[in-house]
Structures are given as C-alpha cells and as structure tokens.
Amino acid sequence: MISVTKLSMSLAAGGRAVPILDDITLEIPDKQMIAIVGASGSGKSTLLGLMAGLDRPTTGSITLDGTELTTMSESALAKFRRAKIGYIFQSFHLIPTLTARENVAAPLELSGEQDGQVRAAELLASVGLADRLDHYPVQLSGGEQQRVAVARAFACRPPFLFADEPTGNLDSTTGIQVVNLLLNMHRDFGTTLVLVTHDQHLAGRMQRVVALRDGRIESDQLTGS
Numbered sequence: 001m002i003s004v005t006k007l008s009m010s011l012a013a014g015g016r017a018v019p020i021l022d023d024i025t026l027e028i029p030d031k032q033m034i035a036i037v038g039a040s041g042s043g044k045s046t047l048l049g050l051m052a053g054l055d056r057p058t059t060g061s062i063t064l065d066g067t068e069l070t071t072m073s074e075s076a077l078a079k080f081r082r083a084k085i086g087y088i089f090q091s092f093h094l095i096p097t098l099t100a101r102e103n104v105a106a107p108l109e110l111s112g113e114q115d116g117q118v119r120a121a122e123l124l125a126s127v128g129l130a131d132r133l134d135h136y137p138v139q140l141s142g143g144e145q146q147r148v149a150v151a152r153a154f155a156c157r158p159p160f161l162f163a164d165e166p167t168g169n170l171d172s173t174t175g176i177q178v179v180n181l182l183l184n185m186h187r188d189f190g191t192t193l194v195l196v197t198h199d200q201h202l203a204g205r206m207q208r209v210v211a212l213r214d215g216r217i218e219s220d221q222l223t224g225s
C-alpha cells in the first residue's frame, strides 16, 4: 500500500517559494494500476517522484508498505529504492555504454544476483528483444529502448513500479505495444503500478484515474478496467 498524507511541496523560483503540490492525500492499495493525469504543470511528475523517493516533500508523509520515506537517510532511501521500486522515464534513461542485456543485468547484479546476465536475457526475450541482447541503446529504436527500460524496471521484481509518461516519446502503435507490456508485467509480477500520462487511452486502461489541477486532487475515479 502507498499512503500519501497531507503532502505539500514548494520550490524556490525567482527568490520566492512557489507551491507545486498542496495538501495531497491518497491511498493506493497493493497491486492497483493507477494513472495520474492533469494539465501540464499541474504537479504530476513531482508527485510521482516524491512517491518513488526521488525527492523530498516540504511537508507531509509518504509510506510504502508502512515504511516512511520522508525521514529516511539518503543511503537508506537508496537501498529501499533498489529493493522495492522500479521507475520508467519518458526518455528511457538507459546507460549508453552498456548493451541491452547489460542494462537489464545491472540492477540484478547490484542486488547480488549471481546469474544476472542469464536472467536479463530471459527478461529481454519476454519483451520481444531476444535478438537485440548485444545492441547498445543508440542501435535501438525508441520503442525497443523503452522495452529494455521496462525489462530493467521489472528485473528485481519490485512491488512498486512508477512510470512517468512511458509512451510520451513513442508513436501510437509502439506506445500501445509498451502499454500492453506494462499490463502483462503488472499481471505476472503483481506490481502496484502508478503512471503519469497525457494519453487518455492509456489512462483508461488503468483501474483508477486521479486528476491533478494546480497541485491539488481534482478528481479520483475508478474506471472499471
């Protein structure tokens, strides 16, 4: 379960504090698939980054599986993220000097897994990239890079997966392939999936859609998906 309580975030800009998120309270049950939507600048990416422990709020609480993130030391937070959190970026963020297989193996090897390279090859096969193991990111299309990023994000079987506009840089057909992959992985791994999107089609495939407006929750609806 993800619990966000009375979360606020202000950032300094032009010598003054600008409110970005204001009094957000949100509970996300285990295994739920939820989309965060809203106009550009409404605070979606900021909220996602806070829930994933990438940033610290000004006030409020964030717990994942009962662990409070906001008071953790940097090193404890980094360890927690490695064990519990997968993150997918709009612009893929693969390591350019590593092959597809090495990119996926990296988090496995960091977490002490002996057969990381073998497991990485299996994961890449499961996202349809068995014949791209030794390609570097620059040798892959955008959709292929995002599939590598999806395989990497799920590699350590994290209970929590966050995705910031995962289809934002892809054409619609490739975007649909990546979404199908996310849904399959969610089903197979039982992951809680929180994603930010501008894509109505993608949002509608989640079980719940939370809309932000000016840093506050404007609506919170189950979709029936």
Ligand SMILES: Nc1ncnc2c1ncn2[C@@H]1O[C@H](COP(=O)(O)OP(=O)(O)OP(=O)(O)O)[C@@H](O)[C@H]1O
Residues within 6 Å of the ligand: 011, 012, 013, 018, 020, 038, 039, 040, 041, 042, 043, 044, 045, 046, 047
């Ligand atoms: N480091 C920063 N310093 C100052 N303001 C910031 C900073 N990062 C983000 N902001 C501001 O915070 C607000 C929310 O940004 P955020 O990226 O969370 O919005 P978003 O809803 O994800 O937008 P988009 O859909 O365009 O990606 C924006 O007005 C942005 O300009």
